[in-house]
Amino acid sequence: MALHRAAASITANELQTHVNVLADDSFEGRESGTRGGRAAGMYLLKQLEQRGLRGGGDDAGFFQAFGEGYRNVLGFLEGSDPELKRQVIVVSAHYDHVGYGTRRNSYGPFGYVHNGADDNASGTAGILETIDACLAMPTPPKRSILFAFWDGEEKGLLGSKHWVAHPTIDLANVAFMINVDMIGRMKGNQIEVFGSRTAPGLRRLVSEINFGSDLELKFNWELKANSDHHSFISHSIPALMFHTGLHDDYHRPSDDAHKLNPAGMELASRLLFGVAYEVADRSDLGSFRPEGPHETPNTQQQLEQPLAALPPRLGVRWYSDDDGPGLLLAHIERGTAAERAGLLVNDRLISFAGKVIIDQDEFRSDVLFADPKVEVIVERTGEEQPLKLLIELDGSPTRLGVAWREDAGEPGTVIVTRVVSGSPGSLAGLETGDRIYAIANEPFTAGRDIFEKLTTLPSPIELTIERGGRIESVSLNVPPPRG
Ligand SMILES: [Zn+2]
Known part of the structure; x- marks a missing residue:
């Protein structure tokens, strides 16, 4: 209940407000190390301070500086369980984008501000709202959460790579990572979930949190170095990533704030919060599955592949609008038990395996469940007495x-x-x-x-x-x- 109430504090309006700030031209596309990128970092710093989080960066501050004036922005929420709070869940989004765009990082046109509203002001806003929702809970989750806004993602996951190489908390205590990258363009209430194979039971965990929402989850087993979760998975830390899909404005100046789907962003962010809180709070959190990164969409397809349909056990169709008694046969399939036993079109099937046929659904399930040898009674035009036929059904009984x-x-x-x-x-x-x-x-x-x-x-x-x-x-x- 509390979880649902806190999730409801995440609104489309508040998300869009954060995006409008971060994806404003004044931030000049938030390229790492530039004036706009650093201004975006300052905005996030203020947001974390206002919310009363502890600094999770260098020297108990909120920044972790690296590279050419780049900065990760990190806020720490201490867990509520005396033992489990030593473990940390990293919940993150990259906040940088590609500035004015170059041939290397933009599909053009170059030289214009690339606002990166979807990529990834949307995810950044989702994390800010997730913090608010965590603070709206009666208690923090059992484990601690490090909220991380990565810089330098667009230059090759630099911020997250730097953090795992120079972690501001002991990497051995990082139990899980959740990343969002581009959650602003939801279509058809679908969201992609990556990383569900990196620890046991993650599909179920995410689906159970999704209960009651309209979201359809597309579990995608592909794991590529396309966002910051990858830096953690390569260090054998289980990770999930949420994403609402690519579009024509991806890495172009036209990835603007007014093109987002605020209602979709709300659904995505509520799911993000629910999963983050649950992962941080549940006592039995599974550990890394080394097989996870080797399982591909191909593995998924094989695992989920349906079995071939079974041939029919009997092989008849009947007139479903006929009033009976029994079933008036309309078709006998070639090579089936019905044909071998000599059943004919227009025979009236009265009883099956000693039971008078009254209900069509019941008859279907009786055929499936019957022993291989059964007796049927049919009425046939031109025959005075009902006929008894012995039928050897195909396949094995299934209840x-x-x-x-x-x-x-x-x-x-x-x-x-x-x-x-x-x-x-x-x-x-x-x-x-x-x-x-x-x-x-x-x-x-x-x-x-x-x-x-x-x-x-x-x-x-x-x-x-x-x-x-x-x-x-x-x-x-x-x-x-x-x-
Ligand atoms: Zn991105």
Whole structure:
């Protein structure tokens, strides 16, 4: 509750106000070491002082100077847990941009102020608002947070590289890093999340914080040296990065404040705050996954790849608007069990495996769950007596019609890899790619544990699933066990 209230203190209006200052022509594109860049640093210094944060830079001040007059701006919020506060979460954005633009850093035209409203006044504003929201909480999180505004990012991640090489707090105490770069141009309520593979369970953590928002999360496994999170991941510190996507004004003079999507920036910043506070506050924060940086979008595609669809067990279609009794067959698929058993179009299927057919959904799930050999009763035009036919169904019985795969990077969850059409899983609305997080509101440990729960809990069973970073619940009607 407190978290939601504090998140609500982050508003589109306040974010846009910070962006309007930082992306004003008077800051001349905030190039590191220039008059405009240093003026932007002063603005941030004042913001941190006003909020009563401690200096996190050199000599207990807010600046860390390096290079040709460059300055990281660093503010420290002490954690509330006597033990855990020694650990530090770095929450950051770069505040520099490319000044007037050159052939090396701009897509042109050159020689005009490049205001960098999206890149990265938007992220800088997001961090300022995240600080406010943290201060609006009843207590600071258990761990400490170092809020960092990096300089020199546009010159090759210089500020963050300098900091990890000359950290102002012991690098061994840095438990996690969160970075935002370009959160001002959200389209279609989507945000990209990078780094979710660098510690176990991060996809779930971010999705659970996202609960109740309209945001769709695009988890992207690509990790490149394209922003400051990279400097931390190369030091084996887990990191997340939020980003709302590239656009035609990227690294051009036209990346201006009025082109931002303030409502989207608000959604992104609220998510940023929620995740930052949660990471800093939860007692069990996972450690770095060395596999993370080696897992690529290709690895992701392989892991999330659905299984091939199964051939039908029976192979009939029927007139769904027919009044019955039973089902009037409209089509017999070639090479299926139905054809082998001699079922014909216009046969009326009265009973299946000893059960009179009343409900079409129930029939579908009975077919999927039936033993391989079943008896059916059909009425056929021209036959006086109903016929009994023995059918050898294809494939093996499946009770739920759902298959899943575990994910070593997200323990205690599974990815749905197959949903058989017409099965209880399909009727519940499950889709391939869904991730199952809880069964009947209980966590589970492994794929086998799921099977156990789904076959023993009373029906219907509530499943907590995540699809695109949105948590939902679906209700699974499980057919009773046979015999
Ligand atoms: Zn940037």
